[in-house]
Amino acid sequence: MDVEDLERYLAVVREGTISGAAAALHIAQPSLSRQMRDLEEGLGATLFERGNRRITLTEEGMILRRRAEEIVRLVRQAEREVAEAGSSVSGDVYIGAGESQAFHVISQVVARVQADHPDIRFHTVSGDTQDLMDQIANGLLDVALVFSDFDQALYQSVAVPDADAFGILMRKDDALAAKDSVTYDDLAGRPVLVSRAFMPAAEGSEALRSLRIAGTYNLIYNASLMVEDGIGIALAFGGLVNTGPESSLCFRPLEPAQQVTGRVIWKKYQVFAPAAQLFVDALKESLVR
Known part of the structure; x- marks a missing residue:
């Protein structure tokens, strides 16, 4: 199983039929059907309940869908970061946050960084502390603004002022x-x-x-x-x-x-991509007095 297998699997999930996914991927339907059977055999699990119209995911299929989305995103993100490493600072920064007016502190830093580095793209996700820590642990977020307890042995943090x-x-x-x-x-x-x-x-x-x-x-x-x-x-x-x-x-x-005072957290000893490292440095400079 490789990332291309997972992308084809996600296409089948998205389109709802093997034929629809094959058309979207510009490959032959029999070939895609065989690849999906090989994927199931390799995993030793049934991923689809095949009906007359649209497929339905089994419990195993839903688990693979969640993990496949994470894996594909991480692989493509890694490819972008490697390609961008030798050029001017660009790339993607992923920020999670609980809902709060304190997010203005983060967005102001985003505005300053983007003014100097317009090729950096910022993506935000809302959620509670556990959701956001799970996404940081899985490499889906770089930093997160949280308002409840977290494991200080695992995360570095800075407090927001308000x-x-x-x-x-x-x-x-x-x-x-x-x-x-x-x-x-x-x-x-x-x-x-x-x-x-x-x-x-x-x-x-x-x-x-x-x-x-x-x-x-x-x-x-x-x-x-x-x-x-x-x-x-x-x-x-x-x-x-x-x-x-x-x-x-x-x-x-x-x-x-x-x-309640929020804190921006990130994994200890995290090796950031250049864009994320630049943002974290700007954030610390802004918040640590």
């Missing part, structure tokens, strides 16, 4: 919207949506354990729609959701105030 304040996102017609700030006592018995990233903290906090947690979320935009539809109120950072005059939502800070 802290994010917790508060409550709710409908403007909610009774609590009349208050300037909200306490945990005010939330007693209310269904609350909590970021998945902060669930570990909930287990160690008496105040958070007292909440009636109705659900968790990963991205605040989806949670805001749940709030709009009356499912609950959301514990979240401020400034991430539109609460202007045209919005049905409002935000109130928690009292006493609770703030």
Whole structure:
């Protein structure tokens, strides 16, 4: 099994049929069918349930799809980095981040680096700490902005200067919207949506354990729609959701105030591609005082 096999497999998954993938790849259908059978035999697993119309992935097929996407991306990224190593600084930088106004700190560094090196491309991914650390571990991200605990033996980090304040996102017609700030006592018995990233903290906090947690979320935009539809109120950072005059939502800070400072992390002893190394150096210069 090589990277070309995986690319052909992903084409079959994407197109949904062997014939469609063969047309997209400009190869003969019998040849592609044989390559897929050889792939299954080599792995000792059935990857597809072949129907009259579209293929369906087996559990083994879904596992291979996830890994194939990672492997193909890493191989192509390595090819680009090797090709670019002897030329002017260019290439791709992959940044993960939890949702926060603190991302402005990173984007400002991106703007400065790109102004001097317009051939560097920046790619961002949103997620919680565990998602982002998994992607860093798998080589899919260079750095990530996180807001909960991480293994300091595995990662280097720098703190961003601005802290994010917790508060409550709710409908403007909610009774609590009349208050300037909200306490945990005010939330007693209310269904609350909590970021998945902060669930570990909930287990160690008496105040958070007292909440009636109705659900968790990963991205605040989806949670805001749940709030709009009356499912609950959301514990979240401020400034991430539109609460202007045209919005049905409002935000109130928690009292006493609770703030979290994010940190940008990357793997210790990481050997970066030139573009990523340049960005990390600029980031440290900006943040380490």
